[in-house]
Amino acid sequence: MSRCTAPVRGHSSAAAAAACPACRNRYGSRSRSYSYSSSYSSGSSYNGSSRTYSDSSRAGGSGSSKSVSKPRWAKTGSSLVYTTNEVASLTPVREVIEKKASEQPDLRDVFLCHAWDDRKESAKQLHDFLEAAGVKVWFSEKDLGLGVPMMRAIDKGLANSKVGLVLVTPALLSRLPKEGVADKELSTLLAGNRLIPIVHNTTYEALRDVSPMLASRSGLDTSEDTLEIVAEKIAELVAI
Missing domain, CATH: 3.40.50.10140 (Toll/interleukin-1 receptor homology (TIR) domain)
Structure with a gap:
């Protein structure tokens, strides 16, 4: 059974924890979970029939949102956004x-x-x-x-x-x-x-x-x- 190396080498860095035979799997799981969660929550999203568009890449980095809709008189294939x-x-x-x-x-x-x-x-x-x-x-x-x-x-x-x-x-x-x-x-x-x-x-x-x-x-x-x-x-x- 693998033993934790923390008492001898310490886990003061991510690399040290990853090198430990007892802890590397737990650390890797946490890292992958964090990476997936972060990438999923960033970027843009649409919500509901009113298509609320959120863009976090706008100037200033604070993000903004705008509800957009298609009017009934819009032409088929129209690219105009209202x-x-x-x-x-x-x-x-x-x-x-x-x-x-x-x-x-x-x-x-x-x-x-x-x-x-x-x-x-x-x-x-x-x-x-x-x-x-x-x-x-x-x-x-x-x-x-x-x-x-x-x-x-x-x-x-x-x-x-x-x-x-x-x-x-x-x-x-x-x-x-x-x-x-x-x-x-x-x-x-x-x-x-x-x-x-x-x-x-x-x-x-x-x-x-x-x-x-x-x-x-x-x-x-x-x-x-x-x-x-x-x-x-x-x-x-x-x-x-």
């Missing part, structure tokens, strides 16, 4: 789109509401991404004719679009308190489930300080997705 909050906020808008499409099939898909200062930059970028994805967009830079009063043109755009997108930027936040054109557009869109806020280069907290009513409407956020991905989600939403 949060459960996005699906909840977009579902009533989708119902309006379906109703409008059956009653007024000639309507444009979306009206893009934006601050005047964004017309050649972020608003133009979003417009181009939307059109590239096949979305029919009412956009002030191409739909406002010379000599046509802006308010009249905007009213026409709203009346001829299924839903509205509000590009929430620092420029829009500075304009809202002045009760300009953007404020009129928002009041019309807020009357029904025809509004999708798109927060870009700002936060919902900043929006809440300026327009609590608009901030109460969840939408899409470019801190989560790029403008191009946002446009692809809109394209999927309006496709009938």
Whole structure:
């Protein structure tokens, strides 16, 4: 029968314990068990039908989780990922789109509401991404004719679009308190489930300080997705 060497050699290290004829098997079993347990608990996991995704490899090492869901209007084979909050906020808008499409099939898909200062930059970028994805967009830079009063043109755009997108930027936040054109557009869109806020280069907290009513409407956020991905989600939403 093997005798433990600890009284003579000591077990001050893992190597010493492994070299002991009496203890090596017990040490090896503990090591294998620990290794298996550690590897099993690390990495990523999905949980339940809402597919809660946990990733411990994110920046900072603290890990984060996000519940994702597939909306009923998603295309077969679509690679777009939606949060459960996005699906909840977009579902009533989708119902309006379906109703409008059956009653007024000639309507444009979306009206893009934006601050005047964004017309050649972020608003133009979003417009181009939307059109590239096949979305029919009412956009002030191409739909406002010379000599046509802006308010009249905007009213026409709203009346001829299924839903509205509000590009929430620092420029829009500075304009809202002045009760300009953007404020009129928002009041019309807020009357029904025809509004999708798109927060870009700002936060919902900043929006809440300026327009609590608009901030109460969840939408899409470019801190989560790029403008191009946002446009692809809109394209999927309006496709009938």
